[in-house]
Amino acid sequence: MFGPWLPLEPNQISLSLKLQPPSSVAWLGYDDVGRPILDRLIMGARASFFVAFWVIFVSLTLGTLIGCVSGWFGGYVDLVVVRLMDVFLAFPGILLAIALSGILGPGLENVVFALSVVGWVGFARLARAQTLSLKHREHVVAAVALGARTPRILRYHVIPLLVAPLFIEATFGIAGIVIAEAGLSYLGLGVQPPTASWGSMIRDGTSYMLMAPHMVLAPGIALLLIVLSVNILGDKLRDRLDVKTRD
Amino acid sequence: MLSFLLSRLVSTFFVVLGVVTLVFLLIHLVPGDPVQAMLGEAAQPADLESLREALGLNQPLLTQWWLYITNLLQGDLGNSLYSKEPIIDILIERFPATLELAFAGLLVAVLLALPLGSIAALRKDTVWDNGAMVFSLLGVSIPNFWLGPMLILLFSLMLGWLPVSGREGLASLVLPAVTLGTALAAILARMVRSTLLEVLSEDYIRTARAKGLRESAIVIHHALRNASLPIITVLGLQLGTLLGGAVITEIIFAWPGVGQKTIEAIQQRDYPVVQACILLISLSYVLVNTLTDVVYAWLDPRVRYSV
Numbered sequence: 001m002f003g004p005w006l007p008l009e010p011n012q013i014s015l016s017l018k019l020q021p022p023s024s025v026a027w028l029g030y031d032d033v034g035r036p037i038l039d040r041l042i043m044g045a046r047a048s049f050f051v052a053f054w055v056i057f058v059s060l061t062l063g064t065l066i067g068c069v070s071g072w073f074g075g076y077v078d079l080v081v082v083r084l085m086d087v088f089l090a091f092p093g094i095l096l097a098i099a100l101s102g103i104l105g106p107g108l109e110n111v112v113f114a115l116s117v118v119g120w121v122g123f124a125r126l127a128r129a130q131t132l133s134l135k136h137r138e139h140v141v142a143a144v145a146l147g148a149r150t151p152r153i154l155r156y157h158v159i160p161l162l163v164a165p166l167f168i169e170a171t172f173g174i175a176g177i178v179i180a181e182a183g184l185s186y187l188g189l190g191v192q193p194p195t196a197s198w199g200s201m202i203r204d205g206t207s208y209m210l211m212a213p214h215m216v217l218a219p220g221i222a223l224l225l226i227v228l229s230v231n232i233l234g235d236k237l238r239d240r241l242d243v244k245t246r247d
Numbered sequence: 248m249l250s251f252l253l254s255r256l257v258s259t260f261f262v263v264l265g266v267v268t269l270v271f272l273l274i275h276l277v278p279g280d281p282v283q284a285m286l287g288e289a290a291q292p293a294d295l296e297s298l299r300e301a302l303g304l305n306q307p308l309l310t311q312w313w314l315y316i317t318n319l320l321q322g323d324l325g326n327s328l329y330s331k332e333p334i335i336d337i338l339i340e341r342f343p344a345t346l347e348l349a350f351a352g353l354l355v356a357v358l359l360a361l362p363l364g365s366i367a368a369l370r371k372d373t374v375w376d377n378g379a380m381v382f383s384l385l386g387v388s389i390p391n392f393w394l395g396p397m398l399i400l401l402f403s404l405m406l407g408w409l410p411v412s413g414r415e416g417l418a419s420l421v422l423p424a425v426t427l428g429t430a431l432a433a434i435l436a437r438m439v440r441s442t443l444l445e446v447l448s449e450d451y452i453r454t455a456r457a458k459g460l461r462e463s464a465i466v467i468h469h470a471l472r473n474a475s476l477p478i479i480t481v482l483g484l485q486l487g488t489l490l491g492g493a494v495i496t497e498i499i500f501a502w503p504g505v506g507q508k509t510i511e512a513i514q515q516r517d518y519p520v521v522q523a524c525i526l527l528i529s530l531s532y533v534l535v536n537t538l539t540d541v542v543y544a545w546l547d548p549r550v551r552y553s554v
């Protein structure tokens with residue numbers, strides 16, 4: 001996150017240093033055109049976090065809203081939303097993201113768009129299911145009886161109770177998005193070169209695996225560690241908040 | 248059963264219609280003029296016009312949509328802009344490779360997950376259990392586009408046991424299948440463990456034990472059998488995910504399937520081919536999901552009556 005203020009040179013090409021293994025000067029060595037891998041790793045992390053933050057923000061907001069409204073009103077609104085969710089769920093997630101970012105062209109904004117289009121459904125489904133069960137809780141029924149208006153009920157009586165399960169879903173979501181962003185960049189559909197992303201670093205590294213294994217190892221292990229920690233965090237959160245899991 | 252089938256059929260129809268519509272709309276998301284993007288900056292106006300005509304892009308959106316669906320029903324997906332081949336031929340050529348990879352991935356997942364999950368459940372809270380769960384956590388966290396290259400590095404480049412890429416014989420299938428199947432194996436192992444733990448606490452297991460049955464007979468005949476239903480469902484649902492995940496795996500191993508074609512077509516801006524590939528994979532996914540639902544309902548009467 002502090003990348004821009006650090007003395008990093010992620011795009012500094014020095015051909016004399018190319019494929020140099022890790023040393024005391026460059027802790028993680030240099031890549032195929034002599035760029036320092038540690039610097040690129042740090043800048044790549046920014047791309048991951050940028051995408052993860054915005055995708056979660058957009059799909060959480062959109063999904064919660066759609067799910068709540070659909071679950072609350074029921075009837076035709078619900079029917080249309082459920083059918084729509086079914087259609088989006090009919091695509092293997094990563095495939096739709098590949099198609100969208102492939103068609104929109106490379107760029108982080110397009111990655112955010114593509115992954116949000118895929119991501120909102122999970123939140124919407126969860127929010128809808130929870131709203132359906134909350135609808136008949138006493139405090140909600142009381143609020144309705146008191147004549148509170150729908151936006152107020154949703155805002156003060158329903159959504160606060162959705163926060164815990166949605167928060168857990170979002171935590172696991174981050175892991176998925178970080179992997180998806182790297183996957184898209186691996187396929188050349190994410191960030192534009194020379195900007196660093198862990199996915200594109202892995203792709204570049206695979207051509208030099210025997211000569212310079214550190215090129216693939218560094219971004220891969222970074223990715224693994226992030227995703228692992230987020231998944232463990234999600235597990236612990238779920239145990240702590242004791243919410244019944246969907247699967 | 249009939250009313251269940253009917254209601255499934257109706258909802259599948261809507262889903263398929265929605266999927267087709269969404270895929271149809273993809274080409275309209277191309278920034279700027281899709282025809283210009285496909286032919287490049289140097290294209291002559293006459294060529295642009297004729298391609299626009301050929302793709303029907305000069306017609307109203309609704310007409311285009313109807314045309315797309317009617318052509319689809321006749322098996323006409325148009326021609327590739329790049330190779331001029333009929334797209335349907337490309338798909339017919341590529342699809343078997345993707346199916347082969349997906350089923351091999353599924354096989355790997357089952358072969359890994361069943362023993363791992365069972366051991367974890369039977370030896371709950373021991374080293375075995377912890378080991379299996381650590382594997383499971385690693386398995387879902389490791390991205391396949393990193394696992395793949397690592398496997399290539401170890402088994403192909405360093406040990407020389409297996410081919411690096413391509414599709415020639417069974418040996419070339421091993422690494423792609425493991426790459427594709429590991430994440431599913433991890434999810435499945437957890438599922439097997441939790442389901443088995445649930446089943447093992449049932450009364451009939453206690454009865455079987457009281458009868459003096461051997462532990463292996465109890466696990467195989469009584470526990471796994473009853474745990475198989477939810478496991479089969481997860482498998483069915485995940486087969487579709489495997490079809491999607493196959494795109495990246497196919498790229499890593501230069502596996503000549505639909506996924507590799509999708510990425511090639513994206514790079515060549517051959518959008519009709521992109522659309523067709525996405526459509527094929529998604530519709531297979533829908534088909535597998537529907538079949539899983541039906542099989543599940545057939546096996547478990549409770550599902551049928553809850554609709």
